[in-house]
Amino acid sequence: MIDVRNPATEETIAELSSATAEDADRAVAAARAAFPAWRALAPADRARLLRRLATLVEEHADELALLETRNVGKPLGDSRGEVAMVADVFHFYAGAVDKHFGETIPVAGGIDLTFREPLGVVGLITPWNFPLNIASWKLGPALACGNTVVLKPAEVTPLSSVRLGELALEAGIPEGVVNVVVGPGRIVGRRLVEHPDVAKIGFTGSTEVGRGVMAGAAATIKRVTLELGGKSANVVFADADLERAAASAPGAVFGNAGQDCCARSRILVERTAYDRFLSLLEDATGSVKVGDPEAEGTEMGPLISAEHREKVASFVDGDARFQGDAPCGPGYWFPPTLVEASNADRVAREEVFGPVAAVIPFDDEADAIRIANDTPYGLSGSVWTENGARAIRVARALESGVLSVNSNTSVRVQTPFGGFKQSGFGRELGVHALEGYSEVKNLFIAT
């Protein structure tokens, strides 16, 4: 059995029977059987079904948001925003179904065409931190391209994905097109990775598990998209609007209690502005409202589990520069924490995945770029400066997939999202995601 808990209360909220490798095989067989009819469906009809799913998500927004909050511990306001994004994702890919064109290419002796063919059955493996959002980022383009799917959510936070599977059926998406299997990664996830009838794995999770997924996929030359960990830099130059940069920084690292692959968990500050910025940052960190995720106005909830809290705490061991407040009692609470560090420290090198920010000084532009890039990861990051040329120069120099200037937002339905280096490869969201769920077929016709 899988014991699903509310991390804010430690209470069991559901018990699900744990799927086996045979259940995974059955789901793959169902997806395989559903594939020919789903790919053959008229594009406008496939679009209509995705649009209906988007509308059902909107109609069940309160229910889904509460489910996500109770299972993940994230503030209700955050969950509402995430559910709204899920609906937007399905609307976007409903619109993309009949706009993902092939090409005609000038050649000698005939006509050359390309087609975007679906891959077949795709396995979607998702993490516990943004369960519904990340499921939709994969489901939307996968279904739009005509694939059928087996979705394996993380065991600790499966509830919203199970509900989404039910809504897909209610929307009229035929049985077998979307299959949700809840079970351990090392059994069900692994089976999907190894299964000869699965054409691709869309994986989001840790770099460590992603490495195993990539190795496992090699045996069947499966396509993989890997969205992995991060250790992103928030680079603040002395000429930035320091008040705005400091007010925005806590949300960028303590949002979702720091359990965010895009967390700007290294805050790089130009030395001449360091003391002033740090004092502004302490004030902003102290005002983060940590508490009951279901209460209006809460900005940060608990961590996902007791074990995870222990891991997060191991990065601090008593030498915090500043810690905010957090409730005590039941729930896996940890306060927002600032640590002064050098980029060689463990807190600056490893993904903490908790509300701990490493604040690191730098000397000049070249030093900032060197420190920001001195990491195996390359997912997101920010540049704060009032100098437009510098903003573009630094953004171009950073080895990272998703950057923002004078802002800490990375994720939009319309724009590509994904990492450089060991943060993975492939892109989700936007029209770019369609590339990861289709093959290009070339056809020459002699004339």
Ligand code: NAD
């Ligand atoms: P995880 O790697 O432990 O698990 C991710 C998923 O993989 C889960 O569904 C898990 O059951 C499954 N899994 C575990 N072992 C497996 C195996 N051997 N074969 C196949 N599947 C297996 O990650 P997590 O702890 O759930 O999530 C946190 C991690 O995810 C962090 O590193 C975070 O940075 C990353 N993440 C990345 C992004 C991104 O878009 N880049 C987004 C969110 C989270």
